[in-house]
C-alpha cells in the first residue's frame with residue numbers, strides 16, 4: 001500500500017510524487033497495475049488547485065479499478081468544509097472556509113459530481129493491520145462504534161442539510177495531537193482496540209508542526225506513540241516536497 005498525505009491543492013507536487021513512485025504514467029494515467037494507493041484526505045484549501053487534485057484522484061480510482069489496482073480516498077475536514085461553503089448560503093461558512101485557506105477558484109469550479117464523490121468517500125478504513133483516518137483525533141468514536149458505523153454517519157450527515165450537525169463535525173475536526181505525549185501510546189491502543197488494526201496512520205497535523213523541522217526537510221513519515229502511530233502529513237502547503245509512504249504488504253503466512 002502506498003499512502004499520500006494532505007495534498008491541499010498542490011497538484012504539481014502530487015503528480016511528481018506519483019510519477020516518481022511509478023504510479024502515474026503517460027497522459028497522467030494510472031501506471032500502478034494492481035498496486036493499492038491511499039489518500040489520507042484534505043485535497044482542498046491552502047493551495048492552488050484542489051479541484052484538479054480531486055479530478056486526478058477520481059480518474060486514478062476509475063483507471064486503477066479497471067486494472068486490478070485500488071485507490072482509496074479518505075475524507076478530510078477541508079473536503080467537508082468546502083462542501084459546507086457551497087451548500088449553506090450566508091457569511092458564516094464562507095468566512096470559516098476563507099479563514100482555513102479557502103480558494104475561490106476551487107469553489108467556483110466545484111461541480112455536483114465532485115460533491116457527490118466527496119460525500120461518498122470514507123472517514124476511516126482498515127486495510128490489513130493498518131487503520132487509516134484523516135485526523136490524529138479520537139472524536140470519531142462519537143460517530144460510531146465500528147468503521148462501517150462511522151462512515152455511514154459521516155455520509156448521512158453530508159447528505160443531509162442539518163447545519164448544526166455540520167458545524168459540530170467541523171468543530172470536532174479541530175481536535176489534534178490526541179496520540180502525542182506520555183499517554184499517546186495508551187490512547188492509540190484504545191483507539192485501535194475500538195476499530196481494529198495494529199497501527200494507526202493519519203494526516204491532518206503537518207509533521208513540521210510536531211517536530212519543528214524546517215518545511216522542505218520533511219521527506220518521510222513520522223512514527224510515534226511507541227511506533228503505533230504514523231503521521232503522513234508532509235506539510236506540502238507549508239513548502240514540504242511531500243512523500244509517498246510505503247506500507248509493507250501484510251504477512252498472511254503466520
Ligand SMILES: [Mn+2]
Nearest residue numbers: 042076077204
Ligand atoms: Mn485536516
